[in-house]
Amino acid sequence: MNWGVYEAAIHRWEAVLGRSTPHPTQPGNHGRPVLAPAFVEHLMGLAEGWVTDLPLPRTAQLRALGNGVVPQQAAYAVALLLDDFAELLDISTDTDDRSPTGQEVTAA
Numbered sequence: 493m494n495w496g497v498y499e500a501a502i503h504r505w506e507a508v509l510g511r512s513t514p515h516p517t518q519p520g521n522h523g524r525p526v527l528a529p530a531f532v533e534h535l536m537g538l539a540e541g542w543v544t545d546l547p548l549p550r551t552a553q554l555r556a557l558g559n560g561v562v563p564q565q566a567a568y569a570v571a572l573l574l575d576d577f578a579e580l581l582d583i584s585t586d587t588d589d590r591s592p593t594g595q596e597v598t599a600a
Contacts, residue, residue: 493515493516505534505535508537509534511540513531514528514531515531516531517531529544529550529553530544532554532557532558533557536560536563537562537563537564538557538560538563543556543557543560
């Protein structure tokens, strides 16, 4: 698959998740390519089959994925909120830096 300008980002994400990126499209009912739910699931960092193993039509899977939360972003947001909360309560925290560490993927 030729990912063009996204090649480096795709390979970085594959390294983080430890699995290859699924093909972005699949044949639709009309014969033309349509977005593959497995690709969206992968981009969101979800476990393989988290949504796509459910007995749902493709459109329902995409709807569920579109309404879902990216676990890594949620974990980062909660960490920021907890830091703010600790600051409001004047509780010292172990770290002042909440830059992504690469461990966010384990939050899923």
